[in-house]
Amino acid sequence: MGGNGGVGVSERERQRTDPAEWEPAEAAHRYLRRRRADASEKSIDGWQYRLKLFTEWCESVGIQYVGDLKRYDLDEFYELRSAEIEPVTLEGEMYTLQTFVEFLEDLGAVEDGVSDAIRIPDLDPSERASDTKLATDDALALLRYYRNSDQRGRRGHALLELAWLTGARQGGLRALDLRDVHLNETPWVDFRHRPDTSTPLKNKIGGERPVALPEEVADVLRIYQRKYRYDVRDDHGRQPFLAARNGRPTENTIRNWCYMATQPCVHSECPHGKNRETCDWVDYTHSSKCPSSRSPHPVRTGAITWMLNRGWPPEDVAERVNASVQTIENHYDKADLSERRRRLRNRMEKRRRPLLDQLDISETNE
Template structure:
């Protein structure tokens, strides 16, 4: 079996238990590996040897960032393990030859995030200015910040998923009608929200939401005049909603009235605007700083604790110190129980 055919077979198998976006990412990474093997004359997967895998690592390590290299090597390792265990098409333990770079957290993550002070400056502006309160940008930012949800999850919300009286929203996996969640059924969850956030969502639905349905007859929560937005549209809304000139003077010396970055198609060029992913990163860091246990935050944002620690937690050293101090104080009652003088068993 050629490497190209093996990759095609592997991706077909993975489509059954992965999202389309994940499969696309794996396809691209393995395409690079396939083209490299063809370029050096490897005609079948059975010809692959540990030396080849090591050579490929050296090649890619000189061309991509450490975090990208890590992702590529994990994809390659999983692919080779499939060939070993499912097809018996390569020599045993070939996947062990794949080196996974040992990265620091700084190498894995991008620290460009929506800081909590910037988020609340924006939210205060939206909540206090009647001309923009409860409009789509406001509703989007309230949802994105207080849930820490992924872009696809925000896009997937329907009006029926907002439970105003009970003060929670729920994310549902609905692949048959165009809104799968990244982790599929495991991504389904209710998220409790503060009363102030629910008040904004209720006001948005009542006054500002376009009364439209999508192609499946569902009522999207966040809407354009045409129905449910695409992922790219949600990203553009995010850039527009997070520009600091909405509430303060431009930190980049621009005039708001003439700035090209205020245009819908150029908002991403503003150095201070943020994508949904950057809002998610800032929200997760803030939730942890507020004292929510990592496992609680992980459940709310649908990610593992280890992924949060490696990719989303961008707390400063001072913020981390405060967390440790607060945890120590909260556990003082247990430490007191260790005092020998208070031991009633003796």
Template sequence: MSDRRRDPGALKPREAVSRYLRRRSADSTEASIDSWKYRLKLFVQWAEGVGIETVSQFRGYDLDEYFEVRSSEIAPATLEGEMWTLRKFFEYLEQLEAVDDGLSQSVRIPDLDEDDRSDDTQLDAPDAIALLKFYRQSDHHRASRNHVFLELAWYTGARQGGIRALDLRDLQLEDNFIEFRHRPETGTPLKNKRNGERPVAIPPEVSQIIREYVDENRYDVHDDHQRQPLLASMDGRPETGTIRMWSYLATLPCLHDLCPHGRDSDTCEMTKFAHASKCPSSRSPHKIRTGSITWQLDSGLPPEIVAERVNAGIDVIKKHYDAATAFERMERRRRQYIDNLVIDL
């Protein structure tokens, strides 16, 4: 029997996920596909581990059991994202008539309050500043790839995909700015497509560090499209997972101070490429972005300016990225406007 007439319920979970991601790739960004792929890979591994061989075998109990497993392992906000992804996947299986109608509604979505939804694991400004000071003053680490990644991520607040997309031609260092460009035809789309294109100003000292990196430490390579990536591996433009690992390595706290977790940095496996994400204090690109946006706001930049720099809506910044306390927000208002409230008596 040909695959075209195959019973869709006979699809293995791994096959079904691959089919679903191919279906979504036509109208979704690469970053979204990568995120869904990772989340569904965890689900497939669990399903195979409990002996589910075809998608027709899934029952509501299985989906509830997976919710219980994941809820004991991850934060509520992360669980919410995973369960939404899983529900969309099962809606697709329902469209194929591979599972019972309505099974997708058995995927439980956690009901979060605002405290659960907020995420306080951003890279805080004091930690970022300590790391940048270490890199700038280090004979060995200054203008290294990890250093330049952190400078770019912190001073621009850009998304991981935007930093990965930068070419040498996007550097305008004489004028102290860089340009983010949407180039989907050669493998580097921006999340908001053409609306994500923008110039972003950087301080002269950041321009100087990038210049040193390009002159002394950057691999002189091209990617598969004959473009020259700014942050280059030996083989060309890195994959998104590699960028993420560079981020974890760049933010290890033991670079500039004693390990806050009581480990010996000389023997700790978390200082190695494959394990840096396990360090409780290392940070992903998204957590650097969150901290950067908060820091830019605390530094007195108006929200509308920060929104333009980081390519996000003002409402999104206030809800998801601005981790300042109520007191800190009061201090911002006071610094900018309190003089206007003084009455001459």
């Protein structure tokens, strides 16, 4: 107890720093540490990069403590970044900055309402994501070729079948173990979140889900497993389904496999006027340079668009690919105008046509 009879104050408590006196870099570190419990490492890495740009700017203009931040500082930072980057990139940076400053407000490190001064670009949904996708015609041509050629069941074919028919993210495909791919009479794959052994899912436990497979896809995967899969284990003793010679592939390796598997010249003439026998782009290390090749993300985008065009309700697609309906509508549904019109007509026929009988005024219905 203190000599004045009040509650004693420890030396540690006297030395605690007022949050307003945190340096911007320290405050960003504390914010990211709090978010690690509910966010993926990829998200943390992205936020860390964005906030590093902001804290370096603070240092360059002499803002020593976060308590010194004023509304006009945030507006000035917005003006600086808006002159250097695309609107869609600016939107992401400003959202990250806004949530960071809201964190500081909650702790009393900055004045209430400072985060309101952070401008967010007002973008049309079509501006938020690239229209690049693996087009349906291209995907189906590739799959038909692989299924009916001596390439059937090889690793690139197996990867493309899984990516197109499940709409899974690259990390989810990489995370699959041999034990997660069930190729019995009712084939399905089980996406599991295993962060402790280096295969986290983007949405963590929320990304875990079973996904049913068509029998034709299962047959391809059986061939791959039996004839072409390397019988290896990763550094944690697990058996990756999509296996490299030395174990589980890196994300960059998965991308390169996908680039190689989606080159149109594997089944037809090169649309870019090149000869496959002499083209540098067919080399593993240069496959991403082919304008027609696609990484897993555009394959996912194309697959989601295809599922919607095939008449799948958005809610069912969202569950299959582990995304919200709003995210699908804003970022993944890249149907052109004719596809959208056809989709609406089909929906009308399937869902609304049977209801017309209830609008028949020739009969008396109470």
